[in-house]
Amino acid sequence: MFRKLFSRAVAASQWWRARAVATAALAPPVALPGVGAAGLYLVAVLVLPAFCFLYGLDAFPLRDNNEGLYAEIAREMLDGGSYVVPHLNGVPYIEKPPLLYWLCALSMHLLGPTPAAARLVSAGAMLLLSLGLFQFCRLHGNFRAGVFAAAGMASALPVAVVSHVVLFDPLLTALLGGSLLCYLHSYLTRSRRAWLAAAVFLGLAIMEKGGVALVLAGGTVGTFLLLMRDGGGWRRLFDRTAVLVLLAVAGTWHVLASGMQPGFAHFYFINEHVLRFLGQRLPDDYHHGPLWFYLPRLLLMLAPWTPFLLLLLPRRGARAQAPPAIVRFCQAAVAFPLLFFSLCAAKADYYLMVALPGLLLWLGIELSQRLAAPDRLLAWCWAVSLGLAALAMFAAPAAMGGDITPPLLLVLLAAVGALALGGHSLFLRLRSVAARELALLGVAVLAGAALVPLFHAADARSARDSSVYVARILGANPVPDGAVFIYRDFEDMFSTLPFYLGRTVPIIDSASRDLQFGCRRDSGSACISAAQFLQARARGPVAVVLQASRAPEFLAMAGPGRWRAEWVGGKMVLFGGP
Template identity: 30%
Template sequence: MSERRQSLYFFLIAVWVLAVGIGLRDAWPADEPRFVLVAKQMLESGDWLFPHRGHELYPDKPPLYFWLLAASQSVVGSWRWSFLLPSLVAGLVSLWLTFDLGRRLHGHRAGLWAAAAVLCTLQFVYQFKRAQIDPTLVMFTTLALYGLCRHLLLGPNWRAFWLGCFAAGLGVIAKGVGFLPLLILLPFAAMRWRRWSGLADPGTGSAWRWSVGALAFFAAIALWFAPMLILATRGGDPEHAAYLQNILFKQTATRYAEAWHHRQPVWYFLEIIALFWLPFSLAFPWLARHWRAAWRERDARVWLPLSWALLVVVFFSLSPGKRDMYILPALPAFTLAAAPWLTEVSTRVGFRRVLLAFAALLSVLLLGIGASAWFGQPKFATTLIAERGLGAEVVWLWRMLAAVGVVGLAAVAFWRTAGALQATALLLIAVWTGYGLVAHPVLDASSSSRELMRQARAIAGPDRVVGLVAWKEQNLLQAIGPVEEFGFSRSEPDQLARGIAWLQADPAQRRLLVQQSPALPCLDGSLARPVAVANRRQWLMLSADVLPTGCQPPATPIK
């Protein structure tokens, strides 16, 4: 098969795996509804510099990803069909950049293996089928790595270097850690000093060219930061000034050094690589020998991307706050460092046996979960149904899991050890196809809160205003008809007190949709009308004639 046809087939498979299921669901927690809501409010308000979540400013993240979401909706015209498009594009671009850089460094086959290793990784596909910032961040960090390596390993290529620096700046205004690709200059300097092989001569005497790279980096950041800074410091709005202070310090240095959530031990990312990077991580024992040899040979084409990937892991490991997707930008670099030997590793009988065992175990697990829930009532299934408010449609989820398990076991039995790669590939394609075509529509009504907000509107009536108390972003995003909210960051008792005062100001035309929460012990569920269970939460509808006692409204009524 020609190289061109191999590439075509690979990217057709990639498009299917990453795109299947788009349009079959709305935004799901934890992050998706928040980001889509912020982008939606940007489109409606025209305020592109200061993101909002409801009435409040949202200073947790820079706005570039929200701009991409809003642009996708503007082109497509439907949030349901557009909100996953930035992640899809980011995934395909990241794969192409990995392939092309691997091709230039080690040949066409090695580049294709590097991209395939990224695509087969469970965490990569899962994250790139979600509307989160991290896929876009990975696209920009991979583009930055691509440009920098084109210059440092294959150069001199100053235009590629400047592109890489500009991409790192765009990464910063997508997520603050977008500067990480520039850390590759540290191992590059050390390797130049130690005279490693494989490095290009980038023209160290051309100081002005290096300075242009710094200008490109800051120019990309300035696309948002400069106008935002001017308005925040000269506009006279104290909320904008507080936003500037928050995003510059609390959401960057403080969040890194003194994280207030997602605290994990220092070895946390080793577990993530071992489990979430399956099945690519299965190749590490065979790759270790080659990486040691490349170190002894001082091969910069292997160890420059690998050293940067290790720096990324160390950087995030030093912060007490960790989430599994933080090290995802390092994945393409790991596969590029593995690219010269992936063909050879794939032929090893030992590796194929381990890979086949992985495919068999995953198939058995999926078949066992699906069959036990389909034909019985195990605790995990009844818990899921109760927490998610699912109905009879959940049977399709169990059938899908069982069917994927059967496909996987049939592939394992047919190809056996010699065809372990084909069996695993077919299983993974089946997993993501079932996830997109079945899990998306089955879980969507509850996970997105679409059905909850439909029922809330049906109970409240078409014209009444529904006030949201202890709300989540998906409630406001999926709201039908007029709604009011009392601040997202306020405590739940404060929201309820303000909501009661608001309700009493016009009891005939207002209702409260309240999450039943331990923080609201004054709520008597027997007095309120149950609405639905969604996202593991029970929601109640309150009217003025069934207000709970003990929840005191503020002294000044909310108009």
């Protein structure tokens, strides 16, 4: 018994020593700001992220890609569809769990079925995550690290743009980031409430995107414990109450859906998880890439803050010492997702978004430690980042509109270089910590301002990227209910049409990979053959929406008859009668 008590005392002393070292990692190297400066920074933490994530949610229509699919699923739930088995264009769609659809449906119930209401889920989740980063740093003693982490998260332009789209990844990033922050807080303070909160957030993350959330969380925590050489930390992972909470939050829907939808278990667990990772999912509807696929994308995703990553490299001549626990955790939170998604055969540009909370927390800590004295590397990083933020004001909208040319790009890059040279000298002349802090926040403000022309350019492309104008053509030329059809294509071409029409639209000879499972299990009237379309046409006037390039193919299938055409961009609407 004495040996057992002695071992517990030794373990407790080791934990308190580790906690002291970890808390010291976030201890500010300079005095906290005064009341006035603190108020200014709080405004920056609240107002800047709110602008970057909430501005422009309705600036451009829903896009004919995954955004249109997910918004339509939520609309169909509100329209009397199943809340357990999601439906897309009238047929079951079980690639992902339903949390994103539930939240979008709730938002649209409260605010109306608009793009802004659907996008509010992604944007609001990322806003809460940025505030959570700040709160975590504040609780652990470094106000400034929290300011920089929150401002960096909000003003990383690709992150802000993706957060304005109805996608799984922003909400997954927020829920998984919240779970990991709660776990780290529990690890440092032994807070049981934080540990249970981590279990709840992880359960919600699983309900948002499936088993990948459990793999990412488990892999990150496991990597962290290995880096810390903390054998006792593994035992806490299997806390009985936390496991029960996790199972209750994440398991109930899976059980219900398995009982309600035939074929769910194989399609969801095997096809969507195991076979997707191995690159053998059917149908093949994802991108492939080499092992280094995510390295340049990680650099791009952080723009214009990318140059600051140089600060995370080991300092030349500095004494080698073990990084504190929080930095170790940040390293694990970046390294494991990077390794996992690099090994995964299915790749997408935004998958590695989940690594950004750890990366920005790490960067915020490093920035807070370097501000005490002028630093040449910091000055160069700031100057180049400021130039990149200025470049985004002009180049990003032009690139989106296809108007940027190589000569124009060279001129813009030369201007960035000149601005960086001048900015480097300017930063070194800043003698106060407050002035250098404001200079860093200036990068965030300039990057946030770049969203205004960027979203304007996105709206200018809406005739090509959305079916909102096709819906307006159909509204101006009414046809009987059930007489509007889509020919062949759905995702990436007409996925927003059911949303803007407010009803499902039958697809003739569907080539949709997203609807393949649903059409096989429960086709109903959503996926029809050419013969069924010809029967509907024989009963009265019809309207057929299709790619303009498919018009000869469709007319050959439809046979003799007169058709009147209207089109917008590369999309065509054909009106015809019996």
